[in-house]
Amino acid sequence: MTQPPADPESYPPEEQPAEPVPGAPAQAPRRAVRPPIWPYFLTPVAVLIGAAAIVVTIVLLDDDPPPAEPIGPALEAMAEAVDSLATAVDDLEAAPQPAAPAEPVTLRGTLEGYAAALGLDVEGFAECLSDTSKLQVVGDQLQRGLDLGVNGTPAFFVNNKYISGAQPSVVFTEVIAAELAGSPTSLDEYSDTIRVLANREPPAFAILDRAPDFTNAAIKGSPDAAVVIVEFSDFQCPFCLRWYLNTLPEIEPQIGDDVALVFLHFPITQLHPNAPTVHVAAECAGEQGKFWEMHDLLFERQDEWSRLPNPN
Secondary structure (H helix, E strand, C coil): CCCCCCCCCCCCHHHCCCCCCCCCCCCCCCCCCCCCCCHHHHHHHHHHHHHHHHHHHHHHHCCCCCCCCCHHHHHHHHHHHHHHHHHHHHHHHHCCCCCCCCCCCCHHHHHHHHHHHCCCCHHHHHHHHCCHHHHHHHHHHHHHHHHCCCCCCCEEEECCEEEECCCCHHHHHHHHHHHHHCCCCCHHHCCHHHHHHHCCCCCCEEECCCCCCCCCCEEECCCCCCEEEEEEECCCCHHHHHHHHHCHHHHHHHECCCEEEEEEECCCCCCCCCHHHHHHHHHHHHHCCCHHHHHHHHHHCHHHHCCCCCCC
């Protein structure tokens, strides 16, 4: 058996995954204590009342007061001012209070939100996230890849043909067509494009003596299809996202009775610390029949969840 090389430089520089910067947990701000409102209005009201008292005293005590305007209008003005202040107090009391600080956004909470958006049983999904057996499923599939010589993501096996990296759709289209026509056994039966990949160091294309085992893995299309594309992928890998966005849409129309797509977990924890949890989330969604819906959502929102804190 010819194994794909395990050299860590198995991909060209542009296909190497980059280590993300993990986010730090948000700190909840301390709620400010709101001071009482009445002191703001005590002084103006006191001044108005004091002024009215002085006017009344002068009128009562002065034997020969000078002509003055009637105090009625002044008292009416004072009453209007008091009414205005009372209205202002009511308006301030009715103003919206500061919102309570939001709970910190975490990876687990975000994944449960995705489950709700997909119509899953969120309580069951949450219990599944804590099930260590699901993490074992992810680890077993990763080991299958390691046994085949996979040392980076994405990596593909089209039947027994190994393709390394997020190659363009023309590569997959050619290899799929060749498999449907009889499965070549020599590089001479491929185009210059494929032969160039095969002649790289390390090779990005190789013909192996067997196809990988995809037992119990998520599959789209017929499990008895003549061509099975097995993908070892990492939901947090930017180059896996590139393949999902740019290449998969070009070959997905072929998936059905003759061509199937299989997803095998290969989270690179050293580079992508949130990856194991989201791979478990995909398995948990699969338990409820929505693996591929969660698969798509995790890739499409990779930037949203990839740097969230993930407390145990």
